[in-house]
Amino acid sequence: MGTAISLDLADDLPAATLRELAAHTFDWMREVDARFSTYRDDSEVRRLDRGELPLAEASADLRAVLERCADLWTATDGYFDAYATGRLDPSGYVKGWAAQVASDRLVAAGAPNHCVNAGGDVRVRGHSATGAPWRIGVRHPWEPAATCLVLTGTDLAVATSGVYERGHHVLDPRRGSPAVGLRSVTVVGPDLGEADAYATAAVAMGAPTGLTYLDGLPAPWQHAAITDDSRLHHSRTLPVTP
Template sequence: MGTVFSFDVRGGEPGAVEAALEEAIAGLHRVNELFSTYREDSQVSRLARGELDLAECDPDIAEVLELGAEAERVSDGWFSTHYRKRLDPTGIVKGWAAERAALRLRAAGVTGVSVNGGGDVQMFGVPEEHRAWRVGVADPLRPGGLAAVVSAAGADELAVATSGTAERGDHIVDPRTGRSAVTDLVAVTVVAPRLTWADCWATAAFAMGSRDGLRWLESLPDVEALLITAGDEVRCTGGLASRLG
């Protein structure tokens, strides 16, 4: 997946938590083996070349592609599991993998877990009594600065995902043209219960641009967002303030 994952795990029985953590890490390595578009022998690469049928692939491949198809439907095609007309579910895999890793640890009985995959975060529970998870949102126009701090106070599950050009340049494609998205945005941060969808929605909204992206994000249930334009204008959904702190 080309990024670093970190875990913050609180509570639970030590033996069970250690086993779940090992399982979660092994699962991330397995996801990389299956989905890497940089590995010629990955199942996604072989599927894209027509060397494998979907039925011959690991069930995780079908699950991710099904989720991607749902994201494409909800976003009216602004999210896609193809990159320049080639199968590439990268836009959904990282968020899905981090969410699944966090779910494995929650199932082990932890009181709180935060999994960070390259800056996109899935949180469950609390880090300690009377304290909520908090995630800083980097300011893309001011290196080292923060645009906002998201709080998970009052939520048993919350995810934060950002798409933009600050870290990876113009890597987001307009699915209609197959070329880099022409947009007035430099970053979109989405807050939602699950990281799979937060990641997808941030990517789709970025490709849409600030006006259409904000309007679309406002229509999604349980979703809040912060959008930053190249002109240093900050736009946000109506309920985002309740998630800042």
């Protein structure tokens, strides 16, 4: 995935159980990376894109992700596009989806209190080890060591898409050029894969279109966006703490 993955298990379980849960989680994320990476020539995504792998022979996970990406293309009026660069790249959904699956598996395994962080796409459930709700910092788009917002909750999927690390790399699929206007978009809701896609789509729309789109997302979806000219725009119900 080209990013760091971290895991915080907050349940009072035996150390051996915690190690096993962590191992399963990281094994899953490595499996996703091997299958969906756009950097590895032998990944399913690259092989499918080159025409070497028929879709019918692809894994169930890849076929399910492509179906969901097609649904999200429709839901975002084409702004979330796995083919925006001209090649298959479902990364704008896969990272959040993978972390969501990891979180769901932890709940099913008896670890309902945890935080999975996939390069800034964060899924929290339950409470932290202190018993308090989780606090999720949103990176400041101009100051790498600072946060611009802190969100608090016990069941949140928080995805951020921005241009502060790689510049304006998110393409507007309608024009085929880098989108401008939004420096950072954070979407909060019940599913991290969808939140990831919605945030990517809003950045691709730019401003003011992306802001209008975010305002139109139905409950329980919430958002925060920072424009290229440093304006903060967010949902009134966003769970922000000082």
